[in-house]
Amino acid sequence: MDKVIEIKNLTKSYGNGRGINDISLDIFKGDIFGFLGPNGAGKTTAMKIMTGLVRPDFGDVKIFGYSVSEEFEKAMENVGCLIEIAESYQYLSAFENLKQLARYYPKVDHKRIDEVLELTGLIKFKNEKSKKFSLGMKQRLGLAAAVLSKPKVVILDEPLNGLDVEGMIDIRKMIRYLTETEQTTFFISSHLIHDVELTCTRIGVIYNGKMLNVESTHTILKNYATLENYFVSEVERNGRVPSSID
Amino acid sequence: MAVFQAALINEIEKLYKKKKVLVAVLLSLAVIVIGQLAIVGVRSGLGLRGAGSLEFPMLVLSVFVNTVLPLFTALVAIDSFSGEFTQHTMRITLTRPVSRFKIFCAKITAIMLFILGALLLLLVFSVLAGLIFNTNSATLDSFSRTIFSYIVSLFPMLVLALGIVLLANIFKSGITVFFVSIIIFLTFKVLGLIFSQYSSILLTTQLDWYNLFLVNSFPFAKIVRQFLIMLGSGMMLFTTGFYLYDKKEF
Numbered sequence: 001m002d003k004v005i006e007i008k009n010l011t012k013s014y015g016n017g018r019g020i021n022d023i024s025l026d027i028f029k030g031d032i033f034g035f036l037g038p039n040g041a042g043k044t045t046a047m048k049i050m051t052g053l054v055r056p057d058f059g060d061v062k063i064f065g066y067s068v069s070e071e072f073e074k075a076m077e078n079v080g081c082l083i084e085i086a087e088s089y090q091y092l093s094a095f096e097n098l099k100q101l102a103r104y105y106p107k108v109d110h111k112r113i114d115e116v117l118e119l120t121g122l123i124k125f126k127n128e129k130s131k132k133f134s135l136g137m138k139q140r141l142g143l144a145a146a147v148l149s150k151p152k153v154v155i156l157d158e159p160l161n162g163l164d165v166e167g168m169i170d171i172r173k174m175i176r177y178l179t180e181t182e183q184t185t186f187f188i189s190s191h192l193i194h195d196v197e198l199t200c201t202r203i204g205v206i207y208n209g210k211m212l213n214v215e216s217t218h219t220i221l222k223n224y225a226t227l228e229n230y231f232v233s234e235v236e237r238n239g240r241v242p243s244s245i246d
Numbered sequence: 247m248a249v250f251q252a253a254l255i256n257e258i259e260k261l262y263k264k265k266k267v268l269v270a271v272l273l274s275l276a277v278i279v280i281g282q283l284a285i286v287g288v289r290s291g292l293g294l295r296g297a298g299s300l301e302f303p304m305l306v307l308s309v310f311v312n313t314v315l316p317l318f319t320a321l322v323a324i325d326s327f328s329g330e331f332t333q334h335t336m337r338i339t340l341t342r343p344v345s346r347f348k349i350f351c352a353k354i355t356a357i358m359l360f361i362l363g364a365l366l367l368l369l370v371f372s373v374l375a376g377l378i379f380n381t382n383s384a385t386l387d388s389f390s391r392t393i394f395s396y397i398v399s400l401f402p403m404l405v406l407a408l409g410i411v412l413l414a415n416i417f418k419s420g421i422t423v424f425f426v427s428i429i430i431f432l433t434f435k436v437l438g439l440i441f442s443q444y445s446s447i448l449l450t451t452q453l454d455w456y457n458l459f460l461v462n463s464f465p466f467a468k469i470v471r472q473f474l475i476m477l478g479s480g481m482m483l484f485t486t487g488f489y490l491y492d493k494k495e496f
Binding site: 048051052053054055072073074076077079081083084085087088089090091092096100101103104105106145 | 248249252253255256259260263264265333334335337338340341342343344345346493495496
């Protein structure tokens, strides 16, 4: 299988003691990878390093063989992402916001902008300034921005934040559609276990900045009744290790 | 180059859409109108000449480069950096296939174009106001010197902008950057008055360097020296500013 993202010994520690420690991970073409972990486990830190927003203390991330820290432009050429909160320029309309991004991709034209606005259900609000948008609408705009350039890899940090049930279903459908039709690879972080179970094909559990295990959803559900059971057992197993040493 | 171009167009669009440019235009016009009213007032009230047609644009420039323009340059530079840091909109650009160096350069270029635009606009309006309202003393030579004075004022203003960009990459809050900039600006002004023999190395003195181009015996050596001082400080400010920007985590 084609390796799309290669994370090697990624380490980053912050002053408050949090961060990530020696994470190594391979993501393959067509994967919908779920990055599961509780709040503060290090999901966002890892994703920020993957998208060049933060530099690692040690280790590297390669996307399509290009190092994010050394060949940033090449590494990001086929990547779309939404990190933490979906930000937009409040004084620009939804269309203008996407047009700003479209300028970095020669193949993205006005038709494609309309297409992603349609895909995320924002076409009605195309010319409305994003400052008037609700949290869910902003999230949809962020998702539209992430898939605008028809990227081969999409990195989404908590993509369902602020979305209503209908929105969640829409986004789940969109992710599946893009994987099936365009072989897009997704790297999604979430603390919503049920949603990860429904959407992702492979799951990695991160806890206290450490990668506990990576397994396919299919295998997990064969051995455990729900993903929640698997997650709890993985976390408990990890939690017992230090106490047994003490 | 195409990526830099895209980044630059984006920066210009953001500047234009935020309506800061419109406010800058209106304020520039206000400076001209107030200045012109003052000249007319002096002339009719005290019977003094005030300013000739091409002296008026120079009078406007001397006021503008020491007050309104540094203020607007600071606002635009702070908004372009601190504003985007605090609103987290910097991430939108940073996660695209464009290097931080290109984004930094695009932002600086957009600020430079803003300053140039403001200077040219002021030139056009002040020349028109001068020709319409004041006694005609225009010659081709003085006219070209006026244009030149406006254009060369871009250099010190750009160095000032680079200084503010550096501060914006040091301090988190835009308001802190604004006040620190004002304090440094005023300190330099006072230092320039106290240690006048060393004033030529201070940025605030260089804001008036266009005066060197108005002297009849063209002070070539002095102009080159001033230019090199500005170039040197500009390069240091640019490099330090970019170093901090490149190291920043978002």
